[in-house]
Amino acid sequence: MEVKKITQSLLERGVVKKASDLYLFPVANSYEISYRYHHEIECYKKIPSELAEKIVLYLKYLAGMDIAEKRKVQVGSATIQTKTGEFRVRLSSVGDYLNRETIVIRFLQSAEETRNYHYVLPNQYELLKKSVTKKGxxxxxxxxxxxxxTTMYELIKEMYRKNKKQVVTIEDPVEIEYHHFLQFQVNEKIDLTYDSLIKVCLRHRPDILIIGEIRDKQTAQMVVRAALTGHTVFSTIHASNKESVLLRLLDFGIPKMELNQCLKGVVYQEILQMRTDGNYGVLYDMSVNGVETNWQRSLDEAYKSKRISKEIYDVYS
Structure with missing residues (x-):
């Protein structure tokens, strides 16, 4: 079977089985293909290194990555066409100490797929939706x-449907395509950084601005500045719990006084396997415009209402 068909088959399998990621890793004299389903990894099969290297090259070509560069970290994205439609993927590659490339493919959701989102405690999302009311x-x-x-997009789609607003997104890459939003993608090769795109987007006077991720001090400063000038800004940041978000921003040098003025909501979330139907659902911990939840109490409620198992409860307590 030719490389293109094998690659297509691997990607389509991930979509059908609702995998979150596909991995190609070198193991001894071969490559291992694995799929991730939230917290579980399925070791699918091993293939010869020669074939794996061709698959990696083809994937990098699809994503517009430098196929000649095997050592440096590279990221890219692509839209894959299939018989049943199309889907988007995000790719990340890097070479190991033996100059063998590894690649991770993240399957990205479409705007339509986010409608199938599950919640461990459904009332949490309704509470969150009602709480996101103020600019900031x-x-x-x-x-x-x-x-x-997905949570950000669901909330903003609801806001858009109720009252048509101008929504601008800046992501690396665009994770969820939604034709009602003006979407920009970071491309540092041509100086389309988060910083430069935020400056340009503010001139569009958006009602809502989505910044894919706060990764550094400069982006943090621009995000806060946008919120302080009267915009509604949504973004993500890496933190281990709800309380750590504020500490991360302070580490980036954001004055506490500015955060007190503009920070209206912090939401921490994890995906847990639910007991009721085997699906995975989101559990939130939030502090949004005076609405507060507690992670442990939410876990207690989920366990007592038989939404999660004792095993899952113990892991996340």
Missing amino acids: LYLFSGPTGAGKS
Whole structure:
């Protein structure tokens, strides 16, 4: 089977089985192909190194990455066409000490797929939706793959449907395509950085601005500045819990006085396996415009209402 068909088959399998990631890693004299389903990893098969290297090259070509460079970290994204439609992927590659490339493919959701989002405690999302009412900065944190972007998009789509607003997004890459929003993608090769794009987007006078991720001091400063000038800004930031978000911003040098003025909401979330139907659902911990939840109490409620198992309860307590 030719490389293109094999690659297509691997990607389509991930979509059908609702995997979050596909991995190609070198192991001894071969490559291992694995899929991630939230917290579980399935070792699918091993293939010869020669074939794996061709698959990696083809994937990098699709994503517009430098196929000649094997050592440096590279990221890219692509839209994959299939018989049943199309889907988007984000790719990340790097070479190991033996100059063998590894590649990780993240399957990105479409705007339509986010409608199938599950919640461990459904009332939490309704509470969050009603609480996001004021202009200012709203930050979402949680592990990679916890659905932070999906939560942001669901909230903003609701706001857009109720009252047509101009929504501008800046992401690296665009994770969820939604044709009602003006979407920009970071490309540092041509100086389209978060910083430069935020400056340009503010001239569009958006009602809502989505910044994919706060990664550094400069982006943090621009995000806070946008919120202080009267914009509604949504973004994500890496933090281990709700309380750590403020500490991360202070570490980036943001004055506490400015945060007191513009920070309206902090949401921490994780994806847990639910007991009721085997699906995975989001559990939130939030502090939004005076509405407060407690992670442990939410876990207690989920366990007592038989939404999660004792095993899951113990892991996240």
